[in-house]
Amino acid sequence: MEQSIASPAQIIGRVNECMRRLLEAGLTFDDLQKPINDPAMRQRVVDYWRNGGQEPSLLKPITTLLVPALSDFDASIAFGPESKIKIWVLGDNFRAHFLRKKEKAIGEARFQISELNRDSVDALIIEALGGQGKIEAFLAQFAWALEQQPNGEGYDPSQGRYLCADGRVNIAYIFDDEGVQWAVGADWRAGRGWGLGAWSVASPRAWHAGGLLFSQFQDPLAP
Numbered sequence: 001m002e003q004s005i006a007s008p009a010q011i012i013g014r015v016n017e018c019m020r021r022l023l024e025a026g027l028t029f030d031d032l033q034k035p036i037n038d039p040a041m042r043q044r045v046v047d048y049w050r051n052g053g054q055e056p057s058l059l060k061p062i063t064t065l066l067v068p069a070l071s072d073f074d075a076s077i078a079f080g081p082e083s084k085i086k087i088w089v090l091g092d093n094f095r096a097h098f099l100r101k102k103e104k105a106i107g108e109a110r111f112q113i114s115e116l117n118r119d120s121v122d123a124l125i126i127e128a129l130g131g132q133g134k135i136e137a138f139l140a141q142f143a144w145a146l147e148q149q150p151n152g153e154g155y156d157p158s159q160g161r162y163l164c165a166d167g168r169v170n171i172a173y174i175f176d177d178e179g180v181q182w183a184v185g186a187d188w189r190a191g192r193g194w195g196l197g198a199w200s201v202a203s204p205r206a207w208h209a210g211g212l213l214f215s216q217f218q219d220p221l222a223p
Helices: 008-024 029-037 039-050 092-097 122-129 139-147
Strands: 059-067 087-090 109-116 170-175 181-189 193-200 212-216
Touching (some): 029 039, 092 181, 092 193, 122 170, 139 170, 139 181
Antiparallel strands (some): 059 109, 170 181
16 A cells, blocks of 8 residues: 655654654653664554554464484583584573483474564563463473584575574573473574573573574364
8 A cells, every 4th residue: 555645744743643642542751762762662563553562472383393213312412512503601590401312202393483573571472372281392492403403504404594693592491300490592603603501491581682593392182
């Protein structure tokens, strides 16, 4: 649809009217400054506005992939000195809860890659993906995905590379040996390597929009 071209006087008049009504509704002058200072917030306001006052969905499905059957897994080897993956740093929580993790052989499984549309805490992401106990990955499966782009090769599903390697984070929900669920994140730092960490899913910390979620595929037609 072709946009109408407004005159400067019309633009100023509409902006003034919009600001007057927002201030009458309870918005403060300081509130108006926030989207000016924060580009991410500004984009969220624009998306909300263009979406007719409805918040866009939390996740955007990107693609699916089939992770092949995997043999017995030992994290101390997969992420150790002889790792196939160029590792820059392993966070303290990852070392404490996952570096000694061993997993038995597992069959092939289909996974969903989704993009986070806006900042969010883990609880809301897990709910949007399908719920706790349904969407988690084995550490072996996440390691397999990293091994497809060990030196930070870019996202390219046609080449079997499904994780982002541009500074954004890739997140998988994984249980440790104590049955505690963690958000395991991996991000590529140019010239350094992959950084991996683990964060409590109960943390109030929010993941930033643009990150990718690596989760078990939930068939919408399944009972």
